[in-house]
Amino acid sequence: EAQVTQNPRYLITVTGKKLTVTCSQNMNHEYMSWYRQDPGLGLRQIYYSMNVEVTDKGDVPEGYKVSRKEKRNFPLILESPSPNQTSLYFCASSWRTGGNSPLHFGNGTRLTVT
């Protein structure tokens, strides 16, 4: 089954404790991206990647890191999480660079930073 898999689904952590949210897709998609969803703000792009070893900042990259060492994986790293990073996170992928291909989304990761 074609899918984007995020883990974990729920995560509660404390300020400053490094964490990684994993994202994997099995569709051989070139483009992958991370979004955060906050009430009243919709989805905001954090980082995106157009292919292996090619990543770029989205609209809200501060406090996040990503890597794209393999085509299928695109982990999101929070080196020192803070409470303002409490949010619902979505990973997404598409066949080509995001412009003309619809995104396939993972099921989301709800992160709480205390």
Add this chain to the structure above:
Amino acid sequence: AQKVTQAQTEISVVEKEDVTLDCVYETRDTTYYLFWYKQPPSGELVFLIRRNSFDEQNEISGRYSWNFQKSTSSFNFTITASQVVDSAVYFCALSETDYKLSFGAGTTVTVRA
């Protein structure tokens, strides 16, 4: 500046009523793409439609229809004869040539039986 504006935060209708969701976008690109996504209460995001900037034909898919008007930079979405299963948050999104995808804040649709 917000590139995609969904002015309606929440809409509540009774089953079988029609509901129209407004989406206004802003871009200087001549080539761009517009999308609608649905987020039901279960939380996943589901792709509904894609439209490129050169195709202004309206589209109908079952009870869903979309009206794209470049002159007013709008890409509105209508649900005809709404059903309870249409209750969800609907997002309009714009993709420009810089490969970023900008989402609107979303419109929460509640359909009451």
